Amino acid sequence: MNAVIEEIFRQAEIHEEIGQVEPVAGGDISAAYLVHTKKHVYFVKHHDEAPRDFFRQEAAGLCFLGEERLLKVPAVYGWGDTWIVMEAVRGSAAPQTEEELGRGIAQLHDTKGTFFGLEEDNFIGELPQVNGWEGSWTRFLRDKRLKPQIELAKSLGRLPLKREKKAYSLLDHLHDYIPDHRHPVKLHGDLWGGNWISGENGVPCLIDPAVFYGDHEFELAFMQLFGGFTSAVFHAYEEIKPIDALFKDRKPLYQLYYLLVHLNMFGESYGGAVDRILKRYAKT
Known part of the structure; x- marks a missing residue:
């Protein structure tokens, strides 16, 4: 080596x-x-x-x-x-680490862009992540996030007929659930608990990004999908950027993208979670 x-x-x-x-x-x-x-x-x-x-x-x-x-x-x-x-970032968490992380993410989510997306495609894990610029958050979420993962799942044989019908029905009706008036802000894009670490003096550090400009709720939804963030992080976040009371109704739709990514990367163990969200929101 x-x-x-x-x-x-x-x-x-x-x-x-x-x-x-x-x-x-x-x-x-x-x-x-x-x-x-x-x-x-x-x-x-x-x-x-x-x-x-x-x-x-x-x-x-x-x-x-x-x-x-x-x-x-x-x-x-x-x-x-x-x-x-x-x-090499090396250190251990300090009493203030999680609060600093929450405040820092909120401030990142206040860093505004002009359009949703990014100039170039990048990666989510090892899968291609489609970007390009879009003026509508709903269209971006549909065409650049959900649809490519749905089509990849179909090509991999991970979209049985019932799941396929519900997935494409959801794409047709996504505007019924997702607001289109949000302003694009900077997102890490793959912010689960394993993609931040503590550095020297407990300073939080972000790693392994999948960045783009998007809706801040999209990031919050993923942060709450697999755990790795304590209530201290979210309390500190809300001190700077309060979370909309209706976020809970949109959260599963935003988590669907990441569950589709995991379905495509790791297989049918994530299929049940995908199906539960599709059953809740799809019109057919």
């Missing part, structure tokens, strides 16, 4: 002697390592079969999130077709 890391450092133009290389567990997509030199500790991800632009988009997403310096993101030192080298 040291030979691989040495080649990555050569391409990244990091001219430091490599010492200890520690494998890091937990990544579903890439192999990850802490690489020690005399001056620094680097975090390196490597994936020989990464999709085209996978690591370029990760670097761009971290830059997108870090522009306003509202929450920490790792510094990126270089990337290539099969690798990315970043700052």
